[in-house]
Amino acid sequence: MDLKRLARERGFSYSEFSNLMDIFIDVTKKDISLLERAIQENDMTAAGDAAHSLKGSAGNMGFPELAKAAKSAETYAKEGKSELVKQATMVIKEMFGSIVSTCRDMEST
Amino acid sequence: MENSKRQFTVLIVDDNLVNLKLLATTLDNYGYRTLTAIDGPTARKIAASEKPDLILLDIKMPGEDGFDVIRKLKKNPATSSIPVIFLSGMIELESKLTGFELGAVDYITKPFHPLEVLARVRLHLKLSIATNSLINNQADKLKQIMEAQTTMLTTPACQPNAKFGVYYRALEEAGGDFYEVLPISDDIYGYFVADFSGHDIKTSYLISSVKALLKQNCTPVYKPIESMNIINEVLIKILPEEKYLTACYASLNRRTRSMTIINAGHPPAVYQSVDGDSRFIMLDGDVLGGFDSVSFGEEEITVAPGDRIFLYSDGLVEPSQGKILWTKGSAKLLEACDAVRNEPIKTAPQQIVEKLSHDCPQCDDDVIVLGIEV
Numbered sequence: 001m002d003l004k005r006l007a008r009e010r011g012f013s014y015s016e017f018s019n020l021m022d023i024f025i026d027v028t029k030k031d032i033s034l035l036e037r038a039i040q041e042n043d044m045t046a047a048g049d050a051a052h053s054l055k056g057s058a059g060n061m062g063f064p065e066l067a068k069a070a071k072s073a074e075t076y077a078k079e080g081k082s083e084l085v086k087q088a089t090m091v092i093k094e095m096f097g098s099i100v101s102t103c104r105d106m107e108s109t
Numbered sequence: 110m111e112n113s114k115r116q117f118t119v120l121i122v123d124d125n126l127v128n129l130k131l132l133a134t135t136l137d138n139y140g141y142r143t144l145t146a147i148d149g150p151t152a153r154k155i156a157a158s159e160k161p162d163l164i165l166l167d168i169k170m171p172g173e174d175g176f177d178v179i180r181k182l183k184k185n186p187a188t189s190s191i192p193v194i195f196l197s198g199m200i201e202l203e204s205k206l207t208g209f210e211l212g213a214v215d216y217i218t219k220p221f222h223p224l225e226v227l228a229r230v231r232l233h234l235k236l237s238i239a240t241n242s243l244i245n246n247q248a249d250k251l252k253q254i255m256e257a258q259t260t261m262l263t264t265p266a267c268q269p270n271a272k273f274g275v276y277y278r279a280l281e282e283a284g285g286d287f288y289e290v291l292p293i294s295d296d297i298y299g300y301f302v303a304d305f306s307g308h309d310i311k312t313s314y315l316i317s318s319v320k321a322l323l324k325q326n327c328t329p330v331y332k333p334i335e336s337m338n339i340i341n342e343v344l345i346k347i348l349p350e351e352k353y354l355t356a357c358y359a360s361l362n363r364r365t366r367s368m369t370i371i372n373a374g375h376p377p378a379v380y381q382s383v384d385g386d387s388r389f390i391m392l393d394g395d396v397l398g399g400f401d402s403v404s405f406g407e408e409e410i411t412v413a414p415g416d417r418i419f420l421y422s423d424g425l426v427e428p429s430q431g432k433i434l435w436t437k438g439s440a441k442l443l444e445a446c447d448a449v450r451n452e453p454i455k456t457a458p459q460q461i462v463e464k465l466s467h468d469c470p471q472c473d474d475d476v477i478v479l480g481i482e483v
Contacts, residue, residue: 011224016134024127052169056198057127059220067220 001102006062021103024061028054028096035073035089039082047085048077054092066095117234118142118159122152122178123167123196128219132165135223136230149173153181156188163233165226166213168197168204179211186395186402190338192233196221244339247325248346263290265455271298276458276478286422286475287316291327296364299327299336302420302479303356303397304375318347319354333360333369334407337397341373344398353399357420363483366413372406373397376423376439379446383415387446389439416483417454419446424474425465441465454482 007017031054038047051074059067073088121132124147133143144159146152150173156164164182168175175195182188195208198219205216214233217226265273271290279286285307291299301323305312322343326336337358344354355375361368370378374396377389392406412418426442445464449457458478 010222011135011138011227016138020127020130020134023130027125027127049171052198053125056125056219059198060128060131060223064220 001099003103003106010062018103018107020061024057025100025103027057031057032089032093032096035085035092038077039086039089042082044077044080044082044085047082048074051077051085051088063095063099066092066099069095116140116142117163118144118161119230120144120146120152120155120159120161120164122146122149122164122170122175124148124170125167128167128196131223132226135227139227141230149175149178149181152178153185153188156182156191157185160187161191162237163230164191164193165217165230166193166195168195168208176207176211179208179213183212184404186400186404189402189404192237194229194233196226240339244342245346247322248343263288268292268298270295271300272454272482273300274453274455274458274480276462276476278462278476285312286424286477287320288420288477288479289320289323290479291323293327293360294329297329297360297362298481299323299333300359300361300418300420300479300481301327301356302375302422302477303354304422304475305354306352306396315348315352319344327358327360333358333371334405337371337373337405338403341397341403342401345401348398353396355423356397359418359420359481361412361418361481361483366411366483367409368412368418368483369407369409370418373403376421376426379419379421379442380410381417381419381446381450383413387419387443389443412483414483417446417450417457418481418483419458419461420477420479420481422475422477424476425462425478454480 003017003021004014007014010017012020031050034050035047038044038050051070055067055070055074058070069088069091073085073092076084076088119136119141121129121143123129129145129147133145136143144155144161146155148170152166166175166178175197179193182191182193192214193212194215194217195213196217196219197204208216215229217229262277265275268290271292273290275288277288285305287303289301291301293299303319305315319340322340326339331339356373357375357378358371359368359378370390370392372392372394374394377391379387380390381387390408390410392408394406395403426439442465445461448464449460452460458480461478462476
């Protein structure tokens with residue numbers, strides 16, 4: 001994952017994209033927390049809303065795989081399949097962790 | 110000089126902070142002033158106070174969703190003309206059509222590329238500028254007309270496919286009422302009845318101008334409400350102070366069997382279904398040419414062959430001698446419409462006037478009754 005290239009492709013300087021990444025990371029952490037809490041409480045409406053939000057921000061930032069995983073979680077939530085929502089959330093967390101690591105690595109270099 | 114420095118303002122509305130910041134950064138980078146809102150009520154408040162040139166509006170938001178927001182924006186005269194582009198992950202055709210039906214100019218599906226949004230913002234601002242320029246050009250042309258043209262009245266014989274009948278009586282020194290019948294396509298006709306405020310020598314010139322505007326703007330490209338809004342914007346620029354007109358415009362599509370009624374401060378149209386009683390189509394609306402920001406009454410009704418609609422001027426039910434009040438006059442009008450139900454549409458308007466004239470044998474105002482049959 002090359003964040004500098006992603007920034008360029010989307011018409012941003014790296015500094016601007018880095019600021020956007022900070023917001024994206026904050027918002028996505030909150031969405032994942034909401035998703036996990038919704039799974040615990042078996043509230044599939046709240047889970048679907050959190051996954052919808054995550055899908056939008058990931059897709060618009062240029063992370064299509066993460067957006068796809070969030071879309072799966074949203075679809076499963078709409079269908080009331082809580083176990084599948086849980087599995088999709090694990091995938092989301094793993095992908096998001098990788099994005100955060102890449103971002104932190106870039107910042108430290 | 111001023112135009113070259115003009116900064117366009119875009120209001121971005123989305124409950125997702127990432128999307129807000131992403132779009133604001135892109136548009137800021139390309140010289141736009143951006144305003145942001147994370148919910149519908151805040152967006153409407155900002156739109157009314159800041160009058161942005163364009164609004165990017167998310168559909169799925171907690172509380173007031175994007176559809177609710179655009180409905181309220183379009184109802185508010187201060188925000189009704191601001192172009193709105195929807196942003197949404199909803200990709201169903203029905204959702205898109207709903208957006209366009211509610212007045213959106215475009216629809217961008219998420220995930221979006223920021224530069225695609227930028228391109229569409231540019232395109233719609235260009236269109237908006239072009240429309241405003243068109244309005245100014247039309248106003249300039251009309252201002253150059255030095256002599257009033259002879260007001261030609263459209264008769265049923267001129268437009269046999271329009272299926273209408275008309276009664277028109279203009280009294281000396283009181284010529285403020287007029288009507289027009291507009292062929293918009295083979296199956297679509299527009300019918301317009303209006304009354305200018307005040308009676309003076311400029312009126313005939315102004316009537317010619319309004320008729321020219323009707324011909325220019327009542328086309329298949331514009332919805333009836335859009336035609337009236339454009340005409341209003343031109344009239345604002347050409348009408349003298351204190352001059353305005355009340356009007357009722359009916360656009361009838363005989364192919365889809367639908368009729369849209371637009372009311373601009375005019376007495377309500379009478380709708381007579383082929384197998385039912387006559388009733389008024391009550392719509393509140395601002396007058397034409399009176400205000401920059403207007404809200405006209407609008408209703409679309411499904412019609413059937415044989416249904417009739419009557420448009421008329423206030424002289425029919427509210428003669429200025431004041432002997433007949435609207436409430437009484439209106440009840441009599443419905444009775445008169447029902448009484449002539451079996452008359453051909455060409456003669457029905459005259460019969461209506463004859464029935465009502467028993468109550469007011471010495472009426473002192475212009476009278477128009479325009480009857481339309483589906």
